[in-house]
Amino acid sequence: MFSCYIFLSVLSLSGFLGDFHVFGCDENCPDKPVFSPSRLVVEFGTSTSANCSVCREDCLGKFSGLEHSTGRFQKNETTYLWTAEKINTWTSSILCYYNKGKDLQCCSILPIIVYQFPTKVEVGFRNHDGPMLEGQQYQLYCRVEKVAPLRNVIVTLYQGETVLGQYHPKYNNENKPSNMTFMNVFNATKENDGARYKCVARLDLEHDVALNDTISNIVTATVYYKPQLVGPAGGPVSLTVGDPLHLNCSAEGNPRPSVTWILPSAAPSDFHGEVFSVDSVATEHKGQYVCSINNTVGTATVKFYVEVHINYTPIILAAIAALVGLATLTVILLYVHYYRLSRTGEYRLKDVLRFRTPHVALPAGEL
Ligand SMILES: *[C@@H]1O[C@H](CO)[C@@H](O)[C@H](O)[C@H]1NC(C)=O
Ligand SMILES: *[C@@H]1O[C@H](CO)[C@@H](O)[C@H](O)[C@H]1NC(C)=O
Ligand SMILES: *[C@@H]1O[C@H](CO)[C@@H](O)[C@H](O)[C@H]1NC(C)=O
């Protein structure tokens, strides 16, 4: 018979087994004491209460009791009204029982979950201050201080609004306030530059209490990375005299890169802007343009080969126009000349030719 009794291990943990007048509880008791509420979730240092209805009928006239490590109770018939002004132990429970026979009891235990919000939730980079270097690995930590119980804590690490990782030590048995640290690998990339990180510690008390979040500080990552061209990459640039020239060497980088140009001799010798421009190119602007985009992490170099062509079309058109003009002028002059001759009745070379030609040609044809 005794083998089916469970020992009050829960109560012995709390260190007040000695106070109990009970030996063991009958697991198969049909009419067990009923606690209301059936579970107690209490913030450390606050008051709480519970009732135990010892039985429906089995216990009438039998010895009953309420064992408690804290608080006090009143009895009204078969109901115990237990109250505690201030819960100030981290492990508590109450036992309600009645005697069924020799060494045999019907009992119920009300566990009391004592919780405490963290005093501090902190996010940061482990062993690191200041800017990080692209390509290196760092550790992002979230530290939660003096929270209880740990198994009810869910720590979530965020990058902006994106969840990076979550930690829930659900098998932790510590009831007292403890510190915990959650680590997440941080790969420093250009994309992470300027990203904001925060951590939220949630005490998930299984819906007995509204979920309670404690939010950390926010850290902003600064990642140094070498310059990267954002405009079109260099290469050949083909222009015609008079065209505008724009060479775009815009680049991203942290720290902000500086730009240095190596220009053909015709261009200004000292230029540091991101975009090199000439309003109207001439043939002497042709050549190789090199921009070096430079920061403390690295250098990017872009080369442009500028070709400047002369446009011959207007020259050809002008020449054609001149020829046409000349021809027209000649015709006009000839006409004017002929007209003047006909008016003055002078001998006309054209008429002579017209008369003479068939006359001379006929005998030739007969030959
Ligand atoms: C316990 O019982 C008393 C009286 O019946 C009632 O006023 C009180 O609200 C009950 N407490 C709990 C925690 O159920
Ligand atoms: C005891 O409980 C009964 C009914 O449950 C109630 O009428 C009575 O007022 C209670 N007595 C005390 C002292 O609380
Ligand atoms: C938790 O951290 C605080 C502050 O760093 C420290 O004072 C305390 O001793 C730590 N507690 C435990 C249980 O390690």
Ligand SMILES: *[C@@H]1O[C@H](CO)[C@@H](O)[C@H](O)[C@H]1NC(C)=O
């Ligand atoms: C970080 O980089 C390593 C390899 O460089 C990769 O295995 C790991 O998945 C990366 N972690 C994250 C969080 O991006």
Ligand SMILES: *[C@@H]1O[C@H](CO)[C@@H](O)[C@H](O)[C@H]1NC(C)=O
């Ligand atoms: C240079 O290129 C970048 C990226 O394409 C662009 O945002 C910027 O407006 C350009 N600058 C000029 C002056 O064209």
Ligand SMILES: *[C@@H]1O[C@H](CO)[C@@H](O)[C@H](O)[C@H]1NC(C)=O
């Ligand atoms: C890059 O910048 C450093 C200083 O920031 C300077 O000393 C160096 O000459 C620069 N290199 C080029 C190629 O412009």
